[in-house]
Amino acid sequence: MSTLEKSLNIIELLAAKPGGLSVSAIAGKVNQPASGVHRTLNELIRLGYVRQVQDQGDYALTMKLAALGVGFLGRTGVGDVAQPILDRLAQASGELIRLSVIDGDDLIWVAVAQGATGGLRYDPGQEQGVVVHLASSAGGQAWLSAMSDEEALERVSRQGLIDSSKPTGPGAPKTIAELLTVLAETRKRGYAVSIDSYIVGMAAMAVPVFGNDRVISCLSIAGPAVRMTPERMKELAPHLEQAAREIGMSATGSRYFPGLHKRT
Structure with a gap:
């Protein structure tokens, strides 16, 4: 599975969970190692697509992706x-x-x-x-x-x-x-x-x-x-x-x- 496909799987999962999910929960649902999911999430945070709900807390999508869709x-x-x-x-x-x-x-x-x-x-x-x-x-x-x-x-x-x-x-x-x-x-x-x-x-x-x-x-x-x-x-x-x-x-x-x- 490519890095892009792994990232999109996480984005699609979080799109259905607006309240956010933990790293372990995301890893279990997308069938990826927790360490790899953590790296992907950090990259998505850097790009502005994901945020951490609170320190050491769950991860959720920002409004950036939704805004792009609405604009499109x-x-x-x-x-x-x-x-x-x-x-x-x-x-x-x-x-x-x-x-x-x-x-x-x-x-x-x-x-x-x-x-x-x-x-x-x-x-x-x-x-x-x-x-x-x-x-x-x-x-x-x-x-x-x-x-x-x-x-x-x-x-x-x-x-x-x-x-x-x-x-x-x-x-x-x-x-x-x-x-x-x-x-x-x-x-x-x-x-x-x-x-x-x-x-x-x-x-x-x-x-x-x-x-x-x-x-x-x-x-x-x-x-x-x-x-x-x-x-x-x-x-x-x-x-x-x-x-x-x-x-x-x-x-x-x-x-x-x-x-x-x-x-x-």
């Missing part, structure tokens, strides 16, 4: 293109709206809008920049449904049918056959539906966003499953599809919609 997204123009559309859809639906973009083989959440102003609502708060688990999420299933079954299974095999980073709900596909059935139903329905799948108690619907006949991103509506029923999703489908069309038509305003996947 701002300069791509994703927010300028999509945010007004997301805000309108959030107001119309009263639920959480999420936009994900295709980055190589990954689908990554980059923008959100919250329509629920009080009471029961789904509001994860830290999903921007997170790689979407394709098999268990509505956004991922929407993207997969725009591919052939062969390509969809190839992408799922790279990432894993089961999300190893967190527990999924009972509604998540557990076999390849179940996933293929979900994708066939998604194509027939016109939008993906995920209930008690990505997170227990949460339901979501999603569609791929097309630009120049290519999938460039995915758009979803998510909320508590008790409110996001199949009947409610059917009512929201025209609003979701219209917003996706608007984003697709406006995508030429941003260099961050490369349209990497041809429509099948």
Whole structure:
């Protein structure tokens, strides 16, 4: 494993642990010697990416990496293109709206809008920049449904049918056959539906966003499953599809919609 890969493994681990971790805990989770982890952390401290919470205490990321990410997204123009559309859809639906973009083989959440102003609502708060688990999420299933079954299974095999980073709900596909059935139903329905799948108690619907006949991103509506029923999703489908069309038509305003996947 290269020095760069070791450093990135530590950064990715600390990104999921904002409260910080000890050297021994980091070493155990990234499967590296504690002495080497200590040297890497000192170098990351020197570069401004890591700080020690207190003397002889845990290590945590600084805001430098987050600031770079926010600045990058701002300069791509994703927010300028999509945010007004997301805000309108959030107001119309009263639920959480999420936009994900295709980055190589990954689908990554980059923008959100919250329509629920009080009471029961789904509001994860830290999903921007997170790689979407394709098999268990509505956004991922929407993207997969725009591919052939062969390509969809190839992408799922790279990432894993089961999300190893967190527990999924009972509604998540557990076999390849179940996933293929979900994708066939998604194509027939016109939008993906995920209930008690990505997170227990949460339901979501999603569609791929097309630009120049290519999938460039995915758009979803998510909320508590008790409110996001199949009947409610059917009512929201025209609003979701219209917003996706608007984003697709406006995508030429941003260099961050490369349209990497041809429509099948």
